[in-house]
Amino acid sequence: MTTKKTKTFSFHWGSGHIAEEAQVTGEHNVPTFQLMKYTEGRAEGTVTLRFCQYNHRGMFSRSPLIMGIDEIGMMRDALKETPELLALMKQLVAD
Numbered sequence: 001m002t003t004k005k006t007k008t009f010s011f012h013w014g015s016g017h018i019a020e021e022a023q024v025t026g027e028h029n030v031p032t033f034q035l036m037k038y039t040e041g042r043a044e045g046t047v048t049l050r051f052c053q054y055n056h057r058g059m060f061s062r063s064p065l066i067m068g069i070d071e072i073g074m075m076r077d078a079l080k081e082t083p084e085l086l087a088l089m090k091q092l093v094a095d
Helices: 069-079 083-093
Strands: 008-011 014-023 030-040 047-054
Touching: 014 069, 014 083, 030 069, 030 083, 047 083, 069 083
Parallel strands: none
Antiparallel strands: 008 014, 014 030, 030 047
16 A cells, blocks of 8 residues: 655745645656645645646756646646646636
């Protein structure tokens, strides 16, 4: 049985865990969208959306997220597995 380790984060305004993550493997990087839920600090009880990327060795990159057309299509499919994250993303394009 494989157990996935819960990803956590900590900023000076609060800390918490990654509630949902949509991730695809691209040619040069691993584009990732994360739903971050704050459980401590001033931001406790809030959520944020992070657009980030990992390298192919699984290390977080502090560089801006870059996605190609193919990766955007793959990400659309990956988001179908993350209902809360998908709902938040839809707010970006809703009229």
